[in-house]
Amino acid sequence: MKNSRKMDANKLDLNKLWQGQTVPAPDFNALKSKIEKYKRKHIKKGILGNLTLIATMVFLIILWLCIDFTTLFAPAGLTLVVFAIAMAVLKNHNIQRSYQKLDVDNDNTRFLDNLLALQLAQQKTQKVFMNIYFALLACGLGIYFLEFTSRMDFQHLILAYGLTFGWIAFVWLYLKPKISKKQNKEIALLIEETKQKSDLS
Numbered sequence: 001m002k003n004s005r006k007m008d009a010n011k012l013d014l015n016k017l018w019q020g021q022t023v024p025a026p027d028f029n030a031l032k033s034k035i036e037k038y039k040r041k042h043i044k045k046g047i048l049g050n051l052t053l054i055a056t057m058v059f060l061i062i063l064w065l066c067i068d069f070t071t072l073f074a075p076a077g078l079t080l081v082v083f084a085i086a087m088a089v090l091k092n093h094n095i096q097r098s099y100q101k102l103d104v105d106n107d108n109t110r111f112l113d114n115l116l117a118l119q120l121a122q123q124k125t126q127k128v129f130m131n132i133y134f135a136l137l138a139c140g141l142g143i144y145f146l147e148f149t150s151r152m153d154f155q156h157l158i159l160a161y162g163l164t165f166g167w168i169a170f171v172w173l174y175l176k177p178k179i180s181k182k183q184n185k186e187i188a189l190l191i192e193e194t195k196q197k198s199d200l201s
Helices: 002-019 029-066 073-100 108-149 154-198
Strands: none
Touching: 029 073, 029 154, 073 108, 108 154
């Protein structure tokens, strides 16, 4: 009987001790490190992407100025292509600003809001802007090649259009959805982990 009371007392003491324990605060160090790595990676990609686009645009403008085209097709086509690339540079710059706002030293709610804003901007770019970009690119190149169609035989014409629009279709319809899916999964995981760590779900 005494042993039973003693065991009950010990159990009560253990329960009190357990209830009195403080729950440790979530450790954000691993999450912060992951987000900083994510941020640096995408900012670097954005800078390299913009440099490539600007170099392409400069090349096309030099081509436009140096070649004496016989019709208006080539200048009109190049104008559309350069316009599409310029839009892509500006859009990419805006996305980079969203990445730069991911400051891990912000409070959890504000940081999560910035992540959600980046996710929304990324999805809008994927679903709307990229389709406009590729459509302008395809139209511009199609019009540009009209300058040379009268001078090409049928085989070379098919080869030129086939390679150009085949590559655009491959990037637009295959690579773009694949890259978008990877990007969306990556940011969704970060958002979910941030919610769990912050208990904001």
